Amino acid sequence: MTEAPPPLEAGRYRVALICLGNICRSPTADVVLTDRLAAAGLGExxxxxxxxxGDWHVGEAMDRRSAALLTREGYDPTRHRAQQVRTDWLANVDLLLEMDRQNLADLQALGPATPERLRLFRDFDPEGTGEDVPDPWHGGESGFVDVLTMVERTADQLVERLRSVVGT
Incomplete structure (x- = not known):
């Protein structure tokens, strides 16, 4: 089973979720994982x-289809504003989780990073270890539903892995 790397700073752990435009997959994972961490008492x-x-959507809200699905499922997607990954994250974030292999390659091209801190999101998925999270952007509603299903089960697994790393 995939384990999360140790924290860079005692008592604090930082997770970055990375996709192409930061309007579908990674913000969905952000909203769900943040919700799950809070419910598990790890939000602080x-x-x-x-x-x-990419920088195409910087400052924009989440894709309306992703946001609508999250809202229907009881999550709050309203705080999200797209941003571009920063190179300083390579040294200052405990775990960088990329939604697909191209995102991983793009991140590796930004500069040196500890390989154990760069992982595919689905490395933690109990049903799809090491696979890409498909980009639902060009598809229909079912693609967004499939992504949310993957994200929810992976977030549950991540919470357990993070609990063991942060020691609570």
Whole structure:
């Protein structure tokens, strides 16, 4: 089973979720993981951010289809504003989770990073270890539902892995 790397700073853990434009997959994962961490009592210890490797959507809200689905499922997507990944995250974030292999390659190209801190999001998925989270942008509603299903089960697994790393 995939384990999360140790924290860079005692008592605090930072997770960054990375996709292409930061309007569908990574913000969905951000909203769900943040919700799950809060419910598990880890919200004060684990900080979650999301970003895109591209800058096309910086400052925009989440894709309306992602936001509508999250709202229907009881989550609050309203705080999200797209941002681009920052190179300083490579040294200052405990775990950078990329939604697909291209995002991983893009992040690796930004500069040196500890390989154990760069992982695919689905490395933690109990049903799809090491696979990409498909981009639902060009598809229909079912693609967004599939992504949310993957994200929810992976977030549950991540919470357990993070609980063991932060020691609560």
């Amino acid at each position: 210890v684990v900080e979650v951010v999301s970003a895109g490797t």
